[in-house]
Amino acid sequence: MKIKTAQLYPLSIPLKAPIKMSGETVTHANTLLLRIVDSNGREGWGETSAAPLMTGETLGSLLSNTAYLLNRIKDLEWSDPNEIGQLASRVLYSNASAKSCVEVALLDIFAQEKQESLFSFARRASGINTQEKPEPLSILRMLGGSLEQEITDAITLRAQGYRHWKIKVGLLGLHRDLERVAAICEVLEGDTVSADANGAFTLADAVAFCTSPLASKLSFVEQPIASAHPMADFLALKKASPLPVGLDESIHGLNEIIEFDESRVYDGASLKLIKLGGILPGVRAALEMQKRKLKLNLACKVAETSLSAAATASIGFAVNEAAWGLSMSNEYLEFDICDKPLAARDGLLHFEQLSPIGVGVIPSLTLVKKAASKEWGVIQL
Ligand SMILES: [Mg+2]
Incomplete structure (x- = not known):
């Protein structure tokens, strides 16, 4: 599988009510969505969020780091899902949030290729040999x-x-x-x-x-x-x-x-x-x-x-x-x-x-655009 195009959507979605924590009050979800289209036309989605007190990431740093990572891995041929983390770490130290965003979008496509849900795909990729239906x-x-x-x-x-x-x-x-x-x-x-x-x-x-x-x-x-x-x-x-x-x-x-x-x-x-x-x-x-x-x-x-x-x-x-x-x-x-x-x-x-194929949720581009951050623009790769 190869990435053909990718778009990064920085979003800022208001919360119904502010959430107060000891170190910060959150009023908006500052979150980044990634849409990847592969060479077969399949669409995979990933998300990662700003968490200055948990990971040190802001929406701006996530956008910049994820774009940097994607630019350096987008011409690779992806065949082994377990190599995603290793290959990403060859071009970007640490930055777990940016790597997660890309990994989830790639796994979404991998699971679609196999016509199965991402949890089931993740089981097999992780050596969990069971067909058991998961409990809620x-x-x-x-x-x-x-x-x-x-x-x-x-x-x-x-x-x-x-x-x-x-x-x-x-x-x-x-x-x-x-x-x-x-x-x-x-x-x-x-x-x-x-x-x-x-x-x-x-x-x-x-x-x-x-x-x-x-x-x-x-x-x-x-x-x-x-x-x-x-x-x-x-x-x-x-x-x-x-x-x-x-x-x-x-x-x-x-x-x-x-x-x-x-x-x-x-x-x-x-x-x-x-x-x-x-x-x-x-x-x-x-x-x-x-x-x-x-x-x-x-x-x-x-x-x-x-x-x-x-x-x-x-x-x-x-x-x-x-x-x-x-x-x-x-x-x-x-x-x-x-x-x-x-x-x-x-x-x-x-x-x-969850939808039975892939990550389980398919974003609507109309709603993604409605949620666009006023501070940061879409990056197209
Ligand atoms: Mg906690």
Whole structure:
């Protein structure tokens, strides 16, 4: 397979409501879509998103790095999907987000060539020998706004079937966060409820949070301290915490999965395409976590479109699990880039909701154009 043409669409899609995290407030999805057409006329799509505090990438840097990468690999002949990462790394160091964008678009075409879904293609490419139908993935919902709003949303969404939740903490001070967490956990008794600090706590506050009786009903606490902390701090936290510890900003691939597990400092992690460099590295990472009995959360960046949701879900369908849920973020967008946005059914995403061939979501060029960034223009290669 050879790339004939490629277009990069930098998008800025308003969110229904701003999402506040400890280090930033997100009002728009700053995300990049890639459309590749191969020499047989097949069209493949990829997506990657800005995440200054997770990957260091802005929309401008993603656009520039992905265009740079594509310019240097577009004349290659692609035959082995497992070589995509290696070949991309020969021309561009690091930059997992740009590489993921290109990998997903190429895999979309590879899967179409085989007339199969991307999760099924990813299974075979990763040596997972099963024809088993994947179980539906539980969708994790993020709560936000005032406490009254969070509780109203929790009750409404729970009635729709959602059972996995995330509360963002680290913004309001320890005591108020703990009171919020206790009040929300009370409403969501029996569900998987997590608190994500995005690394905002000091070690002392993280220990105080995790050992507080007000937090005792949480299922896990995500990234309580910043990734820059030394391993000794993660170990001290893990030893002190009665709650399972999840990591996100600290985990960018296999090396960290192994290093942090060998140091016995965590119980599970959040995997994102923007950190891992694509679906196949994502499947490898998820399999390594399964082997090590670490709990898996699959997550889109806040916020990405249905395309990234489908690509991220492909990892979960390939390995047939995501015990800590799938965080799709397209539901927070004012509008999506496809005619039938992915949406949970009874709190679950079923593989049958994805188109049976390829990545599973086909963007509409009309909607992609409507979502165009005012700051950055389309690049045609
Ligand atoms: Mg997180």
